[in-house]
Amino acid sequence: MATIKEIAERAKVSRTTVSRVINNSGYVSEEAKKRVLQVIEETGYIPSENAKSLRTKKTKVIGVILPKISTETSSRLVKGLDHVLAKEGYQILLTNTNLETEKEIEYLRLLKSRHVDGIILSATIINQPLIDEINQLNIPFVTVGQYISGLANVLFDDYQASKDMVNYIVNKGYKQIAFIGVDEKDRSVGYLRKAGYLDAMKENHLLVEDSWVQKGIFDVESGYHCMKQMMDFSKQKPSAVLAVTDRLAIGAMQYIKEAGLSIPADIAVAGMGASELSKFISPALTTLDFSMEEVGREAAGLLLEQINGEIYHEKIKMVKYRLIERSSI
Amino acid sequence: MATIKEIAERAKVSRTTVSRVINNSGYVSEEAKKRVLQVIEETGYIPSENAKSLRTKKTKVIGVILPKISTETSSRLVKGLDHVLAKEGYQILLTNTNLETEKEIEYLRLLKSRHVDGIILSATIINQPLIDEINQLNIPFVTVGQYISGLANVLFDDYQASKDMVNYIVNKGYKQIAFIGVDEKDRSVGYLRKAGYLDAMKENHLLVEDSWVQKGIFDVESGYHCMKQMMDFSKQKPSAVLAVTDRLAIGAMQYIKEAGLSIPADIAVAGMGASELSKFISPALTTLDFSMEEVGREAAGLLLEQINGEIYHEKIKMVKYRLIERSSI
DNA sequence: TATTTTTATGGAATCGATTCCATAAAGAAG
DNA sequence: CTTCTTTATGGAATCGATTCCATAAAAATA
Numbered sequence: 001m002a003t004i005k006e007i008a009e010r011a012k013v014s015r016t017t018v019s020r021v022i023n024n025s026g027y028v029s030e031e032a033k034k035r036v037l038q039v040i041e042e043t044g045y046i047p048s049e050n051a052k053s054l055r056t057k058k059t060k061v062i063g064v065i066l067p068k069i070s071t072e073t074s075s076r077l078v079k080g081l082d083h084v085l086a087k088e089g090y091q092i093l094l095t096n097t098n099l100e101t102e103k104e105i106e107y108l109r110l111l112k113s114r115h116v117d118g119i120i121l122s123a124t125i126i127n128q129p130l131i132d133e134i135n136q137l138n139i140p141f142v143t144v145g146q147y148i149s150g151l152a153n154v155l156f157d158d159y160q161a162s163k164d165m166v167n168y169i170v171n172k173g174y175k176q177i178a179f180i181g182v183d184e185k186d187r188s189v190g191y192l193r194k195a196g197y198l199d200a201m202k203e204n205h206l207l208v209e210d211s212w213v214q215k216g217i218f219d220v221e222s223g224y225h226c227m228k229q230m231m232d233f234s235k236q237k238p239s240a241v242l243a244v245t246d247r248l249a250i251g252a253m254q255y256i257k258e259a260g261l262s263i264p265a266d267i268a269v270a271g272m273g274a275s276e277l278s279k280f281i282s283p284a285l286t287t288l289d290f291s292m293e294e295v296g297r298e299a300a301g302l303l304l305e306q307i308n309g310e311i312y313h314e315k316i317k318m319v320k321y322r323l324i325e326r327s328s329i
Numbered sequence: 330m331a332t333i334k335e336i337a338e339r340a341k342v343s344r345t346t347v348s349r350v351i352n353n354s355g356y357v358s359e360e361a362k363k364r365v366l367q368v369i370e371e372t373g374y375i376p377s378e379n380a381k382s383l384r385t386k387k388t389k390v391i392g393v394i395l396p397k398i399s400t401e402t403s404s405r406l407v408k409g410l411d412h413v414l415a416k417e418g419y420q421i422l423l424t425n426t427n428l429e430t431e432k433e434i435e436y437l438r439l440l441k442s443r444h445v446d447g448i449i450l451s452a453t454i455i456n457q458p459l460i461d462e463i464n465q466l467n468i469p470f471v472t473v474g475q476y477i478s479g480l481a482n483v484l485f486d487d488y489q490a491s492k493d494m495v496n497y498i499v500n501k502g503y504k505q506i507a508f509i510g511v512d513e514k515d516r517s518v519g520y521l522r523k524a525g526y527l528d529a530m531k532e533n534h535l536l537v538e539d540s541w542v543q544k545g546i547f548d549v550e551s552g553y554h555c556m557k558q559m560m561d562f563s564k565q566k567p568s569a570v571l572a573v574t575d576r577l578a579i580g581a582m583q584y585i586k587e588a589g590l591s592i593p594a595d596i597a598v599a600g601m602g603a604s605e606l607s608k609f610i611s612p613a614l615t616t617l618d619f620s621m622e623e624v625g626r627e628a629a630g631l632l633l634e635q636i637n638g639e640i641y642h643e644k645i646k647m648v649k650y651r652l653i654e655r656s657s658i
Numbered sequence: 659t660a661t662t663t664t665t666a667t668g669g670a671a672t673c674g675a676t677t678c679c680a681t682a683a684a685g686a687a688g
Numbered sequence: 689c690t691t692c693t694t695t696a697t698g699g700a701a702t703c704g705a706t707t708c709c710a711t712a713a714a715a716a717t718a
Contacts, residue, residue, distance in 0.1 A: 110420070352676085
């Protein structure tokens with residue numbers, strides 16, 4: 001692998017001049033420029049970004065921390081990020097915590113050690129050590145999906161989204177509305193969506209039976225299981241069920257179908273997230289489209305603003321969601 | 330941001346000694362070690378990977394080139410890669426060509442300039458310039474999904490897979506079997522799967538009407554459109570159709586359903602790829618599971634072998650596929 | 659013609675680590 | 689009591705770029 005030194009020697013100029021040619025800066029005679037470009041062409045020389053960034057303190061790399069790498073949410077987010085960042089010449093360094101919270105801190109440090117120009121964090125559970133670590137990081141930073149005070153955030157209004165969906169279900173004439181959520185440690189998906197559901201029910205003067213509120217994890221089987229629990233243990237059977245993710249909703253649908261009931265005639269189902277599945281499952285699932293790709297684009301935009309010198313202070317960008325009416329309600 | 334020099338000064342030792350402590354190498358007295366660790370703790374010092382790799386020529390970063398970032402195939406591949414690489418302390422630098430072939434070469438150079446320790450390429454269309462570029466790269470390299478001679482490859486037997494599926498359909502009693510493929514420039518998915526289909530039909534002494542062989546692109550709408558073309562223009566209607574991806578198959582199913590026909594009674598459908606959708610669509614789609622995650626794991630393994638000094642020569646790892654029988658046939 | 663400005667170029671320091679080599683004290687072996 | 693290892697430490701070169709500064713020729717201006 002050729003270095004700038006070799007190029008300089010072969011073109012009979014100094015390294016300084018080669019650097020000027022590469023970066024199109026300073027004064028270089030046409031003469032010298034031609035010779036240098038010639039030698040670069042011949043040798044297939046590619047400058048070391050590594051050496052460059054050691055000097056310039058810029059890497060053109062953005063670190064992305066994901067809770068799970070192989071989900072629709074993550075891949076849409078990354079797509080949106082890449083859409084904006086690639087145009088500006090930034091690369092994405094991916095890290096995957098696999099939902100292990102300690103790894104978030106580990107990766108934060110690792111990304112710092114690699115001198116990334118910025119970090120995007122998609123966390124699930126926010127705790128104090130994590131916040132402390134972020135605060136002493138001093139690198140352009142954007143968090144998505146979960147609110148962290150003092151930072152740039154790209155969020156959904158999970159509480160209102162949940163309320164909107166309940167109101168929609170109510171308007172469709174359902175009164176016994178059940179809920180499948182997740183652990184409330186996940187503030188956005190667990191806590192806020194549940195709070196939205198409960199408050200909306202209260203505002204509509206609808207009663208909620210204990211067994212109507214189930215807690216699952218992020219997969220189809222869990223949705224199935226929650227629905228079964230609900231049907232097995234509830235005194236009055238629900239006439240509709242809202243799940244905080246499409247996968248949970250689809251699991252619930254599976255149970256309902258297996259139980260010989262029809263959707264939405266016997267039990268209506270709503271999901272959240274607008275997964276691909278939701279469109280093709282039968283009946284097609286009514287759900288909320290959160291547009292993760294837009295979140296990615298927005299987050300990338302906020303990050304670039306910080307990188308380009310914007311002052312570093314709390315900033316919240318709310319991304320709109322959209323209710324997709326289909327035939328499960 | 331503290332540097333090794335500051336740590337050295339504060340701990341009253343040389344940079345050499347600090348380096349020894351960090352890397353646990355050479356001789357360091359307990360005395361000095363304690364002081365250094367103390368200072369590191371106090372200052373929150375994180376060594377610069379950048380400076381380190383400039384000297385050591387290792388970055389612990391693997392470049393991954395994907396044709397599309399937000400697909401099930403890609404995200405499963407990355408999951409498999411990450412599963413193996415993260416354990417060994419490697420990070421993934423993602424690049425996305427968005428199916429623009431020229432970008433493959435661009436990103437190859439970019440990854441080289443960043444001194445990645447290895448590259449994984451998931452290409453769709455292989456052309457000579459690309460092969461030339463790869464050959465002069467001289468970096469540990471693995472290609473997945475498409476065969477490139479002389480390199481480490483992780484592949485499926487696309488030809489045989491296609492044949493197997495046709496034979497399965499034939500054994501189920503169908504004779505008029507149609508095909509929805511993609512551009513043959515994509516050698517694996519386009520050319521080989523089509524060849525497998527045609528050869529299997531011939532071997533079973535089955536005729537193929539021209540209009541039964543359609544060419545689409547990689548999405549649901551295209552599958553719908555191909556199926557419509559087929560139904561509109563074929564003299565004899567097919568009794569079964571094999572699509573080279575699940576999405577195409579699902580598009581075909583949509584058209585069939587809309588046309589008031591039933592699956593599989595009127596027309597049976599088979600896909601390839603075992604997407605999540607295939608499991609939940611109705612009727613559940615018979616398909617081939619190619620296990621992209623395993624491809625990722627295998628590819629990472631081959632790459633690590635090369636990085637750890639294995640000789641660099643052609644090596645082909647075939648990953649098994651599995652026919653998933655469901656109710657669309 | 660004298661002076662300033664523009665153009666062109668290279669030497670050397672720098673970024674933040676690793677690592678070779680020299681040096682010296684302490685401990686073991688003869 | 690020497691001599692040879694082992695242990696401990698730091699100076700200085702190195703990796704491959706960028707960039708500040710000095711220098712000088714050429715061009716523009718006075």
